Amino acid sequence: MASMEGISALIAQFGPWLWFALAVILFVMESIVPGVHFVWFGLSASIVGVIGLTTPLAWEWQLIAFALIAMVTVFWVRQKSREESAHPDVADLNLRGAQYIGRIVTIEDAIVNGRGKVRVGDTVWVAKGEDGPKGANVKVTGADGTVLVVSRI
Incomplete structure (x- = not known):
């Protein structure tokens, strides 16, 4: 006690x-x-x-x-x-291409026969989508691995 x-x-x-x-x-x-x-x-x-x-x-x-x-x-x-x-805050953290969906980017190498290159910031990405000339702006609509899917705007 x-x-x-x-x-x-x-x-x-x-x-x-x-x-x-x-x-x-x-x-x-x-x-x-x-x-x-x-x-x-x-x-x-x-x-x-x-x-x-x-x-x-x-x-x-x-x-x-x-x-x-x-x-x-x-x-x-x-x-x-x-x-x-x-429920992680950033579901596409390691999916860099998916992070760019919705962005407007510039065609770096003309898209011919559905394949070309686009510039996103200081990086050049392989892109697929409608044919377009170098310097045109396109919108990223998807990502297929390391290839960005783009469409004309």
Whole structure:
């Protein structure tokens, strides 16, 4: 029972500032340890500190609030990260040709018999599409591997 009295005395002496100190320690640990582990516990300690400033709670309830808030934040973040990893922001990240669909580009080498070259920025791409003279503008409508599909505009 001496440890329970010690915890009560410690929390009574420092109050919510003990939670803020714990939050700072956890945030410092987060900056040292790779990954995202301690930030959610630090956030939980900060929230319990704010609750302690506004509402007097027994230390047992403060510990319960800390545990519940920590579990909720960790669960929420894990769910969000699963959702984001299931739907990447850039689906065509490694499909460079697909990134150019919809852009207007200039024919570099005349498109003859459906084949030619177009300039996209500082890169020349092989293109297929309707025949067109050098210097004409065309629109990228698709990509077939490393070949851009173009149409006249």
